[in-house]
Amino acid sequence: MSKPQQSAVKHPTTQLYLVTPLIDDVDTFADALRGAIESAAITAVLLRLKPAAERELVNRVKTLASIVQPNGAALVLYGHAEIAARAGADGAHLTGIEAFNAAIDSLKPARIAGCGGLNTRHDAMLAAERGADYVMFGEIETDGHRPSFAAIVERIEWWAELFTIPCVGYAAGLHEVGPLAAACADFVAVGDCIWDDPRGPAAALADAAKQLAMPEAVA
Numbered sequence: 178m179s180k181p182q183q184s185a186v187k188h189p190t191t192q193l194y195l196v197t198p199l200i201d202d203v204d205t206f207a208d209a210l211r212g213a214i215e216s217a218a219i220t221a222v223l224l225r226l227k228p229a230a231e232r233e234l235v236n237r238v239k240t241l242a243s244i245v246q247p248n249g250a251a252l253v254l255y256g257h258a259e260i261a262a263r264a265g266a267d268g269a270h271l272t273g274i275e276a277f278n279a280a281i282d283s284l285k286p287a288r289i290a291g292c293g294g295l296n297t298r299h300d301a302m303l304a305a306e307r308g309a310d311y312v313m314f315g316e317i318e319t320d321g322h323r324p325s326f327a328a329i330v331e332r333i334e335w336w337a338e339l340f341t342i343p344c345v346g347y348a349a350g351l352h353e354v355g356p357l358a359a360a361c362a363d364f365v366a367v368g369d370c371i372w373d374d375p376r377g378p379a380a381a382l383a384d385a386a387k388q389l390a391m392p393e394a395v396a
Contacts, residue, residue, distance in 0.1 A: 196368030
């Protein structure tokens with residue numbers, strides 16, 4: 178995941194980063210994932226897996242990689258850096274600077290190493306210095322906590338102004354996609370708002386892609 182080229186108005190060409198629900202039954206999920214990634218241009222898929230034995234996890238990753246990667250998207254594991262190479266994933270996303278530091282040497286240079294759960298600017302800068310391929314701001318924590326949207330936008334604007342390493346803004350709803358792009362997020366991550374949409378994930382993801390082209394995202 179490299180930083181997109183700048184447009185004529187000096188805003189990034191923001192790309193979509195699809196976050197899956199927690200997956201157990203990959204066979205049931207495969208069709209929904211295939212339909213979603215064929216409905217819009219997706220740069221990467223962040224695969225979240227329910228706990229299982231290591232061999233089962235590897236098999237789940239391989240099954241879904243066969244859908245994601247032929248469509249030109251990177252498959253990034255949520256955690257599980259230890260199986261990324263064996264499962265054929267393109268990298269891993271680690272939550273928190275400690276987890277990131279513990280895993281990065283097993284990923285670089287061959288695979289993507291992303292970092293989220295960065296509660297302070299200092300942690301984000303540490304991840305960048307350690308070699309993160311991207312940092313993520315705005316994701317919902319396991320306890321349901323999330324910074325205010327204004328604070329997330331401010332963090333992305335600060336990062337985009339000072340750093341060349343890409344940043345990902347996490348959109349909790351489709352209405353946040355355009356503003357995150359306008360703040361110069363290189364990627365906008367969309368998750369539950371896609372999978373829970375009553376129209377279905379393919380229609381919701383196509384809608385998210387349209388939001389990137391809204392005036393607020395490019396003006």
